[in-house]
Amino acid sequence: MMDSRIKFRHLQTFIEVARQKSVGKAADVLSVTQPAVTRTIRELEDYLGVDLFEKEGRGIRISHFGEVFLKHAGESIAAVQRGVDSIVQAKHSLGPPLRIGALPTASVSLMPEAVAEFLKARTGSMATIVTGENRWLLDALRVGDLDLVVGRLSAPERMTGLHFEPLYTEEVIFAVRSSHPLLSRRNFSLSEIGNYTVLMPTAGSVIRPFVDRFLVTNGIAELTNVVETVSDSFGRAYVQRYDAIWLISGGVVASEIEAGRMARLEVDMSETRGAVGLTTRANEAPNLSLSIMMTTIRDRVKQSGRGI
Known part of the structure; x- marks a missing residue:
């Protein structure tokens, strides 16, 4: 852990003395007095517990400890x-383009306000x-075509070379229109969903393994009336017009459910919960624009x- 007593001026003064090999010349470059330079170097040496410079004839030279510290001090500066x-560039010129991939749950629930x-x-x-x-x-992110992907944590084999920061957890739900017949049934068998068209995530979607595992666990090995889609606009339109059942992340249809245009079937889906x-x-390291975007997304979740 860095000693909080070490300030930017200590590093700047140390680097200049090392570069000039002279307290006097360093003082001239920094526009301060020689005693001020000497005092700053002594403070730094006291904090580190070592001598950073040694006398050499009538001058000075950097010590072995000073050589070790110089590299890291230079990197810090x-x-x-x-x-x-980066700040100056952002204030006075166009910043770098920001390319974000968002899965449906994030594009609806997080990204509008974050943007x-x-x-x-x-x-x-x-x-x-x-x-x-x-x-x-994820493939586009890996090769540099995207800067950030916002959505569910993918399977381990797809995360090579990538880093995931969890923000919250979410589960898949059975979403239906507000007049769906099953909503009027206090108790119904899960197998009855086979009587309706079921909208399923595609095989390549991140939530499909959760859905498949849930169905098999609950004895539903095969559904006959299935439409596979990752289009949230199609899913909304279809479910609101027909008595279909949509297996989808809860965040995608949260606003429709809150407004009463859609509802969720009362089925325990906790085993489909995953990190977003x-x-x-x-x-x-992210550039300034990407850092700001990530911070706004984190703030939105909080x-x-x-938030987790």
């Missing part, structure tokens, strides 16, 4: 400078939001009270 440059907040930051970055199957989105969050490329 450079990182701060990159941050400053609105992001635009208030005026980074100059144009945000592009795309949707699609989880497999395609942010997927990025591993070991790659405000909703769903």
